[in-house]
Amino acid sequence: MSEGMPANSEAVVTLDGVTVAYGRSVALQDVTSTFPTGAVGLLGPNGAGKSTLIKTLLGFVVPSAGRMRVLGRDVAHDALAIRGRIGYVPENDAQIPAMNAVSFVAYCGELCGLPRADATQRAHEVLFYAGLGEARYRNVETYSTGMKQRLKVAQALVHDPDLLFLDEPTNGMDPKGREEMLELVHDLGHAKGVNLILSSHLLPDVEFACDHVIVIDRGRIAASGPIASLKQPRGQLFELRVKAGPGGLDAFLARLQAAGFECHLSADDTNADLMRVFVPGEGRARQLFELAAAERVQVRHLRPSVSTLEDVFVRAVGEA
Amino acid sequence: MPIHDQSYRRYTGERRPAGQAWTVIARTGLRLLLRRRGFFALMLASWLPFVVRSVQIYASANMPQLAFIAPTAETFRQFLDQQSIFVFFVTVFGGAGLIANDRRANALQLYLSKPLTRAEYVWGKLAVLMSLLLMVTWVPAMALLLVQLAFSGSFAFLAANAWLVPAITVLSVIQAGTVAAAMLALSSLSNSSRFVGLMYAFLIFFTDALYGVLRVATRTTAASWISIGNDIQQIGDAIFRLPPRYETPWPISLSVLVALVAAAAVVLERRVRGVEVVA
Numbered sequence: 001m002s003e004g005m006p007a008n009s010e011a012v013v014t015l016d017g018v019t020v021a022y023g024r025s026v027a028l029q030d031v032t033s034t035f036p037t038g039a040v041g042l043l044g045p046n047g048a049g050k051s052t053l054i055k056t057l058l059g060f061v062v063p064s065a066g067r068m069r070v071l072g073r074d075v076a077h078d079a080l081a082i083r084g085r086i087g088y089v090p091e092n093d094a095q096i097p098a099m100n101a102v103s104f105v106a107y108c109g110e111l112c113g114l115p116r117a118d119a120t121q122r123a124h125e126v127l128f129y130a131g132l133g134e135a136r137y138r139n140v141e142t143y144s145t146g147m148k149q150r151l152k153v154a155q156a157l158v159h160d161p162d163l164l165f166l167d168e169p170t171n172g173m174d175p176k177g178r179e180e181m182l183e184l185v186h187d188l189g190h191a192k193g194v195n196l197i198l199s200s201h202l203l204p205d206v207e208f209a210c211d212h213v214i215v216i217d218r219g220r221i222a223a224s225g226p227i228a229s230l231k232q233p234r235g236q237l238f239e240l241r242v243k244a245g246p247g248g249l250d251a252f253l254a255r256l257q258a259a260g261f262e263c264h265l266s267a268d269d270t271n272a273d274l275m276r277v278f279v280p281g282e283g284r285a286r287q288l289f290e291l292a293a294a295e296r297v298q299v300r301h302l303r304p305s306v307s308t309l310e311d312v313f314v315r316a317v318g319e320a
Numbered sequence: 321m322p323i324h325d326q327s328y329r330r331y332t333g334e335r336r337p338a339g340q341a342w343t344v345i346a347r348t349g350l351r352l353l354l355r356r357r358g359f360f361a362l363m364l365a366s367w368l369p370f371v372v373r374s375v376q377i378y379a380s381a382n383m384p385q386l387a388f389i390a391p392t393a394e395t396f397r398q399f400l401d402q403q404s405i406f407v408f409f410v411t412v413f414g415g416a417g418l419i420a421n422d423r424r425a426n427a428l429q430l431y432l433s434k435p436l437t438r439a440e441y442v443w444g445k446l447a448v449l450m451s452l453l454l455m456v457t458w459v460p461a462m463a464l465l466l467v468q469l470a471f472s473g474s475f476a477f478l479a480a481n482a483w484l485v486p487a488i489t490v491l492s493v494i495q496a497g498t499v500a501a502a503m504l505a506l507s508s509l510s511n512s513s514r515f516v517g518l519m520y521a522f523l524i525f526f527t528d529a530l531y532g533v534l535r536v537a538t539r540t541t542a543a544s545w546i547s548i549g550n551d552i553q554q555i556g557d558a559i560f561r562l563p564p565r566y567e568t569p570w571p572i573s574l575s576v577l578v579a580l581v582a583a584a585a586v587v588l589e590r591r592v593r594g595v596e597v598v599a
Contacts, residue, residue, distance in 0.1 A: 080435045094425065113338070193330075
């Protein structure tokens with residue numbers, strides 16, 4: 001284990017009252033959280049503050065308040081030492097022009113302090129690992145979007161970081177490429193022992209690659225914890241299909257919400273009458289039947305459903 | 321087994337301490353530029369005056385009837401003056417893309433996510449351009465001094481003009497440093513190296529033209545400080561102990577160049593960042 005690397009039980013990142021503002025616009029507001037070791041998902045809708053948080057941890061943006069520690073070191077005072085032990089995969093295209101992939105990745109390794117021979121050897125290794133072995137002598141500017149994403153991962157891995165920041169690594173990738181990228185991220189976090197923070201607005205990506213999630217919304221932490229634990233129901237989730245009564249579907253939904261139930265209608269037009277209803281507490285189906293009867297709604301289909309990360313996300317963002 | 325399972329392993333080798341990344345940037349930048357055939361040809365062309373001057377020195381040393389073209393201290397000043405045209409082209413073709421291309425390719429965030437400071441990044445880029453400029457000024461001028469020594473077969477010229485070594489060095493460094501700082505600042509202002517090249521050419525020619533207009537209007541050369549090229553020439557004359565060609569005192573010319581470098585530093589401090597914030 002490298003110097004400065006926290007023990008497994010420690011957090012890789014701790015945030016204490018961090019506030020970041022761009023002029024009058026507050027991107028992060030009094031954020032206090034800890035990122036444990038392992039694969040952690042940073043989940044939130046677009047504009048929630050995920051990228052700002054990563055850029056603040058990298059030292060690109062200076063917070064107006066608060067303290068941050070990465071791998072046990074203070075970001076404000078030890079940024080260089082931290083950057084030597086982390087890898088960063090930026091969200092948008094980023095490469096150094098007029099280089100082939102081997103030269104580019106080796107150059108990144110040298111910038112991180114690796115001797116030239118070691119950097120070149122590592123460049124070949126990580127390019128193979130990232131699935132670019134056959135294309136490693138091509139000019140990086142001729143790469144497809146998916147290849148550029150892999151290349152960014154390779155340059156972030158070349159110096160063997162203790163912590164990897166991945167900012168929307170599946171952006172712009174086709175389904176197959178996305179799946180391969182997620183497998184790569186999963187492998188890094190679970191088989192290769194690299195701590196990573198995966199920032200994404202795509203719930204399946206985080207659910208697949210991470211064990212722990214931090215949900216961020218409008219610059220605040222909305223929820224955090226192990227994904228498995230967050231998915232444990234604090235009530236019962238039901239999948240429900242109904243035929244509306246005289247008051248229509250809206251009246252039934254209003255009655256459910258008034259009773260403290262969370263309802264989410266299907267986004268699919270062909271299943272417009274299908275909804276997912278979260279019944280807090282004991283979560284008895286009987287309560288649903290009683291409310292349906294009161295509203296003269298026919299229940300055509302009712303079955304208990306498994307809570308997904310999407311439910312966790314929707315609840316967290318809804319509460320924030 | 322997926323291919324990525326075959327190769328990744330942890331790195332246990334040595335790591336250089338922080339603070340040396342600028343040398344990697346400088347070395348790689350030079351290699352990338354000199355790999356371009358057109359640019360390499362320009363660098364070769366910039367040594368043509370050296371060849372001509374070497375022939376002149378050879379002829380004057382070996383043919384008594386041509387002794388009148390024997391080099392003097394002023395010859396070296398003239399040589400550096402002649403190299404100004406190459407300084408211009410090397411600056412435009414070698415310097416315009418140094419930061420602009422990184423901005424275009426979003427490479428700044430990659431650089432600054434590595435263990436190097438913004439100052440190291442700028443210093444590395446500055447070292448690229450300064451090295452190239454010194455290769456067309458200081459290196460051929462010093463080589464010419466060695467040629468003179470070799471062809472004359474005596475140390476008499478060098479002993480009588482020992483101050484030429486520091487004079488050539490100081491003028492070359494002032495010229496390369498000022499021009500490189502100005503070009504880097506311009507390069508940080510745009511994502512297009514072509515536009516940066518045009519901006520630099522405009523800066524040089526516009527200040528020259530403005531001085532020309534003022535000289536005609538005022539019938540004095542007191543406004544020569546407006547032109548960057550004139551400032552370098554004025555300082556060069558002072559360093560080489562030659563009569564100044566303009567009425568502007570050389571300390572004023574030097575102040576203008578110092579102000580230019582300071583302005584470039586401010587621009588670079590604002591523009592070289594890992595993230596561009598538009599509040």
